[in-house]
Amino acid sequence: METKPSAASECIICHEVKLQGIRICGQFICSTCEQDIVHSDVQDARYQHYVNEMKRIWWSALALDSNNTQV
Numbered sequence: 570m571e572t573k574p575s576a577a578s579e580c581i582i583c584h585e586v587k588l589q590g591i592r593i594c595g596q597f598i599c600s601t602c603e604q605d606i607v608h609s610d611v612q613d614a615r616y617q618h619y620v621n622e623m624k625r626i627w628w629s630a631l632a633l634d635s636n637n638t639q640v
């Protein structure tokens with residue numbers, strides 16, 4: 570997976586400014602949190618936290634996308 574170490578960004582999960590990570594829908598997830606998500610168990614409380622944070626990303630992306638769509 571490609572990473573872009575050129576610019577530091579604030580991770581939407583841990584809210585720390587990191588150099589390495591991935592971007593999803595314009596949001597940044599640091600490589601530490603990404604690994605945590607991949608390795609965390611579905612039963613783990615942290616996983617639920619990640620899922621909730623991810624949902625916020627999806628919803629904000631959908632909101633931008635669905636300006637002309639009645640829900």
Ligand SMILES: [Zn+2]
Nearest residue numbers: 580583599602
């Ligand atoms: Zn992070």
